[in-house]
Amino acid sequence: MTEEIVKSxxxxxxxxxxxxxxxxxxFVNTITINGxxxxxxxxxxxxxxEVAQQIKDEATQELTxxxxxxxxxxxxxxxxxxxxxxxGKNLAxxxxxxxxxxxxxGGVGKxxxxxxxxxxxxxxxxxxxxxDADIYGPNIPRMLGVEDIKPEINGNKVLPIxxxxxxxxxxxxxxxxxxxxxxxxxxxxxxxxxxxxxILWSExxxxxxxxxxxxxxxxxxxxxxxxxxVGLTVTTPQTVSLDDSRRSLDMFKxxxxxxxxxxxxxxxxxxxxxxxxYDIFGKGTAGPMAKDFDTKIIAEIPIEMSIRTxxxxxxxITFVDPTSASSKRYAAAAATIWAQVEEINANGGxxxxxxxxxxxxxxxxxxxxxxxxxxxxxxxxESCGTGCGCH
Numbered sequence: 034m035t036e037e038i039v040k041s042x043x044x045x046x047x048x049x050x051x052x053x054x055x056x057x058x059x060f061v062n063t064i065t066i067n068g069x070x071x072x073x074x075x076x077x078x079x080x081x082x083e084v085a086q087q088i089k090d091e092a093t094q095e096l097t098x099x100x101x102x103x104x105x106x107x108x109x110x111x112x113x114x115x116x117x118x119x120x121g122k123n124l125a126x127x128x129x130x131x132x133x134x135x136x137x138x139g140g141v142g143k144x145x146x147x148x149x150x151x152x153x154x155x156x157x158x159x160x161x162x163x164x165d166a167d168i169y170g171p172n173i174p175r176m177l178g179v180e181d182i183k184p185e186i187n188g189n190k191v192l193p194i195x196x197x198x199x200x201x202x203x204x205x206x207x208x209x210x211x212x213x214x215x216x217x218x219x220x221x222x223x224x225x226x227x228x229x230x231x232i233l234w235s236e237x238x239x240x241x242x243x244x245x246x247x248x249x250x251x252x253x254x255x256x257x258x259x260x261x262x263v264g265l266t267v268t269t270p271q272t273v274s275l276d277d278s279r280r281s282l283d284m285f286k287x288x289x290x291x292x293x294x295x296x297x298x299x300x301x302x303x304x305x306x307x308x309x310x311y312d313i314f315g316k317g318t319a320g321p322m323a324k325d326f327d328t329k330i331i332a333e334i335p336i337e338m339s340i341r342t343x344x345x346x347x348x349x350i351t352f353v354d355p356t357s358a359s360s361k362r363y364a365a366a367a368a369t370i371w372a373q374v375e376e377i378n379a380n381g382g383x384x385x386x387x388x389x390x391x392x393x394x395x396x397x398x399x400x401x402x403x404x405x406x407x408x409x410x411x412x413x414x415e416s417c418g419t420g421c422g423c424h
Contacts (some may be wrong), residue, residue: 034100038075042095048077049084050155051197055092058156058355071096072105079158080111111158119260119382122389123230128162130262130374131168133255133290138169139246139276141266142298142334147243149178149360150265154369155198156351159238160202164228166255168221169247171205171325178347180205189350193221197352202232222241222254229258239374247277248284253388256288260385262374263293265331268322270300270315273323282326288388291377293370294318294331294350301335303358310335310358332366334359 043058045284055061055075063074077087083120085108119130134150136143144167152165174180177196184206185192193200204224234240239262245251255261268278278295285292300316303309316333321337323329334340337359343350351360377383 034071037063038099039071041094042099045095046088046091047088069100069102071101072109078107085110121260121385123260124226124258125234128234128237129239131217132239133218133244133261133264133283135244135264135411136246136267137265141267141269141274144172144243146267146296148173149363150367151199151241152197152349152351153364162234162237162240162249164240164242165203165243166225166251168224170203171203173203173243174205175347176344177201181226181365184355185231190231192233197369198236202228208221215245215397221250225251225254226258248280252284256385257386260383261290262377262383264294266288267296267298268319272316276317277374279322292326293373294328294329295323297330299336300333303335305338332362334362
């Protein structure tokens with residue numbers, strides 16, 4: 034019995050929920066061999082007992098097949114995730130935590146960030162959903178390689194599409210390719226609510242929500258529909274992006290959403306031929322903005338060829354090349370976010386009670402019906418009292 038034989042046998046043990054084995058993932062270490070007795074350590078990312086048991090059973094079977102008589106598999110797993118203690122209105126109470134991924138402007142890599150963070154969460158053993166709430170630009174089905182798959186219906190619920198260990202739903206999975214949407218705010222808000230209420234999500238540890246760019250109807254509707262555990266802002270180093278990212282961070286503050294941090298995309302460039310990283314667009318320029326909002330940059334993701342090709346071909350870099358520089362940074366960011374989620378839940382969770390609408394259901398804040406019956410004209414410079422924001 035040799036270490037090569039042991040590794041070869043263990044390379045047949047797939048990590049539950051993935052198509053990669055525990056050796057390729059780098060989870061196996063400290064192999065000890067004494068004749069036909071074999072012991073080894075496996076450091077997994079899942080806290081689920083059934084995952085550890087499945088790995089132990091399959092590893093024992095494979096090693097027994099190649100001649101091992103006594104197998105000891107020492108499985109090291111993280112603690113079981115804490116239940117969310119969040120309060121307020123929640124259209125998806127079976128989802129424990131929600132991550133809102135936002136950006137002040139489009140084209141900064143928000144959807145790419147959402148996809149790779151979701152996969153990084155799943156690699157840590159969490160049960161993860163990915164909601165593509167970017168109604169006008171639903172690109173996530175292509176990024177996951179499922180753009181030709183339509184969701185199934187179960188009763189009056191829609192089943193999410195499964196890919197790369199995730200549950201995913203997107204407007205792109207419900208529309209014909211190239212079809213445009215010209216919806217007003219009310220329809221966007223209704224779509225957001227249906228994505229939460231009418232999709233048959235499992236009991237997820239976390240739902241990653243890829244928002245449309247900006248700070249509009251979709252963001253407010255989401256915050257009023259679920260207690261968002263944390264918000265993440267995606268930016269690039271350029272000043273024009275940072276200007277809009279400040280608005281995104283300010284939105285989190287006004288909606289009482291804890292800020293998980295900032296992901297700075299296009300932060301440096303990794304040459305594909307040499308692997309050398311160059312600073313071509315600036316790097317770390319989001320630092321002062323992070324300080325102003327009492328948060329931090331949790332990842333500086335460089336321009337890397339495989340990120341672009343992976344997104345276009347439906348092969349996310351965090352899955353197909355987990356040892357790449359960008360994948361490691363996504364994994365570190367996911368670990369940082371999850372640590373914040375656990376801390377927030379341990380300290381009482383979050384609530385969206387403060388951002389609930391104050392007008393009766395079905396009545397617009399700007400409707401004359403929302404005003405008092407005999408309200409006197411408002412003095413110049415004061416609100417009419419309906420909550421519409423007029424002066």
